[in-house]
Amino acid sequence: MDIFLTLFINGLSEGALIFLVSSGLAIILGLMGVVNFAHGALFVWGGYAYVWIYQMTNSFILGILAAMLIVFILGIIFEKFFVSRLYGNAPAQILITLGLNIVFIEIIRLIWGNTPIAIKKPDFISGTTIINGVTISHYRILLIIIGISVLIIVNYILKNSKTGMVIRAGVQRSDMVQALGINIRLYFTIVFAAGAALAGLGGALYAPLAGNVISTAGANNQILAFIAIVIGGLGNFSGTAKASFLLGLMNAFVAWFIPSFAVVTNVLVMAIVLAFKPEGLFSEGRKSILRLAVKK
Amino acid sequence: MASILKVENLNSYIGQYTILQGVDIEVKKGEAIAILGRNGAGKSTLLKTIMGLVNTRSGSILLGEDSLVGIPTYDIANKGIGYVPEDYGVFDYLTIAENLKLAIRNDTKDGDDRIAKVYDIFPDLRKASERMARTLSGGQRQMLSISRALVNDNKIILIDEPSKGLAPVVIETLAVALKEISKESTILLVEQNFSLACAIASRYYIINEGRTVVNGKIEDLIQDTQLQATHLGI
Known part of the structure; x- marks a missing residue:
């Protein structure tokens, strides 16, 4: 029983991390129809930015905020100079974001080198607590709290704020949003950058968990994020959240009981979903990829 | 003139x-x-x-x-300029109230009063104000589209x-x-x-x-x- 609880907490925290990366992808895909293959690079930039600032200031909070800010700015650059020229042209978007991914990973290697940089969890959150024989990592609890907080905040923004309304309206009719006097392009830029910042947050939180940061870390996390958005329903925010936590839990349990199946299971589930429910496991019947599942 | x-x-x-x-x-x-x-x-x-x-x-x-x-x-x-397109241009995944709220421009100070006024012109919209626009009939969609142009001066x-x-x-x-x-x-x-x-x-x-x-x-x-x-x- 103890091991089940430990695996459950580990799975939830893995799911929270996957969600932080996939939520940005889902928002960018949901509003703008952009499949962003540069998300992995943004994730890694978040990790390196965190390590850079954390080593300078020894402040976990500053490191996290700086990582989000730096990746937010990168998101603005990506959208303004590259992606904004290619709305509606999916093949070109894929090519350019793949190119950006390669270029920005190489820039990391130029600046920080090719070898992993070790990073410890901050002291205040590095401990564990044992309750009834179950070992609970404080850092993993923090990941779960941040993941759920992001889910609640983003959901609230999408449902209740003017920004959320613009996003939901812009998904369907960006021309009509403009005809109401709203600069939808500005919202596109902000949403892309916000999605990027979430990837940055994921990267920043992942580095202390992994114990190091390395330029290749983005690839695996990006694949997991894509699996989550396919299972959740492309562009479906709440579906992506459910899928992320499901993947996290599945990873934890499969990796414990059948370790060699851990990676295979994710891809297998994605393949089954694509074959039998291509609109996504949590899509509630909507088939379009351009729908954020925000129910009132 | x-x-x-x-x-x-x-x-x-x-x-x-x-x-x-x-x-x-x-x-x-x-x-x-x-x-x-x-x-x-x-x-x-x-x-x-x-x-x-x-x-x-x-x-x-x-x-x-x-x-x-x-x-x-x-x-x-x-x-x-208010614009009412021929295909209505209403936002399906917003409620009627949200469609109207979104149309209020930053320089419009009496937006809520204006929404109340368009509800007086089209009472059907008031009754269905919390319904998603995708559930509306063609006539209701047209009323909503026109109403959006009326919530600003x-x-x-x-x-x-x-x-x-x-x-x-x-x-x-x-x-x-x-x-x-x-x-x-x-x-x-x-x-x-x-x-x-x-x-x-x-x-x-x-x-x-x-x-x-x-x-x-x-x-x-x-x-x-x-x-x-x-x-x-x-």
Whole structure:
């Protein structure tokens, strides 16, 4: 029983991390129809930015905020100079974001080198607590709290704020949003950058968990994020959240009981979903990829 | 009376096709003007060109003293133009109340009062205010689309074929509402339904093959069956 609880907490925290990366992808895909293959690079930039600032200031909070800010700015650059020229042209978007991914990973290697940089969890959150024989990592609890907080905040923004309304309206009719006097392009830029910042947050939180940061870390996390958005329903925010936590839990349990199946299971589930429910496991019947599942 | 909207020798294009090739219209404050013409004449394109949704090749569009040529659609709207497209343009995944709220511009201070007022004009919308727009009938969608143009103090409202695809009984309700709205607003109305256009507008312009060919008072057009037959196919 103890091991089940430990695996459950580990799975939830893995799911929270996957969600932080996939939520940005889902928002960018949901509003703008952009499949962003540069998300992995943004994730890694978040990790390196965190390590850079954390080593300078020894402040976990500053490191996290700086990582989000730096990746937010990168998101603005990506959208303004590259992606904004290619709305509606999916093949070109894929090519350019793949190119950006390669270029920005190489820039990391130029600046920080090719070898992993070790990073410890901050002291205040590095401990564990044992309750009834179950070992609970404080850092993993923090990941779960941040993941759920992001889910609640983003959901609230999408449902209740003017920004959320613009996003939901812009998904369907960006021309009509403009005809109401709203600069939808500005919202596109902000949403892309916000999605990027979430990837940055994921990267920043992942580095202390992994114990190091390395330029290749983005690839695996990006694949997991894509699996989550396919299972959740492309562009479906709440579906992506459910899928992320499901993947996290599945990873934890499969990796414990059948370790060699851990990676295979994710891809297998994605393949089954694509074959039998291509609109996504949590899509509630909507088939379009351009729908954020925000129910009132 | 000062003109609110003045379009001179307007030429516009979509892709490689020139659609408008010499449109001249003038709308004065408080007027309701009908743009008439056969299918494909360029009536809807005229409204889209004014809104910046279709590219202008040459000519001028003045809202008061301000040129609208070459500026983004959201800037054009913010100068005080309400637009009701022919496909309604309502946002399916927003409620009626949200559709209206989103339409309130930053410079509109009495947005809530204005929403209450449009609910008085279209009581059906008040009853269904928390319903998602995707569940509405064609008539309700049209009411919502028109209402969005009324929640701001617009200098002019461009309305594109409000009767399109609607049942005769709904068109009658709409005609009454539009007549009421025209008492307080300046309207540029594109309409295929001749009787609806006549019920609302005081003057008309006929567009044929992208050019304004005739204009005058609507009561003269009602009498001139020859003109109706030539340009409107009635």
